[in-house]
Amino acid sequence: DGGITQSPKYLFRKEGQNVTLSCEQNLNHDAMYWYRQDPGQGLRLIYYSQIVNDFQKGDIAEGYSVSREKKESFPLTVTSAQKNPTAFYLCASSITGSTAPLSNQPQHFGDGTRLSIL
């Protein structure tokens, strides 16, 4: 089945440690996104990528880094600079407007990764 796979489902980070969250999609979507969700709040955009080897900062990029070496993969690294990393992280993908102009196709989401500090 086509979809988005996030791993791991649960992740723990020690002080001063970088951790990487995996996101893989087999939907052949050009665009991928990372969101952070805090308890009782909506989703905030961390980074997004519209094409391979290109990505842009979202609203809360500080303390995070990404790469987009393959169309299918968009890993997110939570660095030690992110002082409050405990949250639920959601990855999404979509067809971009460049592929389907003015259509703004819906984003498809993975099951999420819950990150906690040890």
Next chain:
Amino acid sequence: AQKVTQAQTEISVVEKEDVTLDCVYETRDTTYYLFWYKQPPSGELVFLIRRNSFDEQNEISGRYSWNFQKSTSSFNFTITASQVVDSAVYFCALSEVESDNAGNMLTFGGGTRLMVKP
């Protein structure tokens, strides 16, 4: 700047009651898209509906219906004869077209937690 407000943080109803979730948005674009997503306890976001700014027809899908009123910048969601399985967090989201440069970006509201009791 764009903004989505879901004033109801939590709603509790008894099964078979009708319930309406409110969504109010702000945008300077004349072309935009509105979305509703459902987030069940498992965490993933499930796409429910997409509506563009030029289509103000109300839509019904089974027990779900949506009322888009451009004059009041609202896109409300009604569940008729609610069921326990409807219990989830529901998010309203906005995607601007003109100022987005085809990035297909979503701005989310804070979400409404719906609890349907048997």
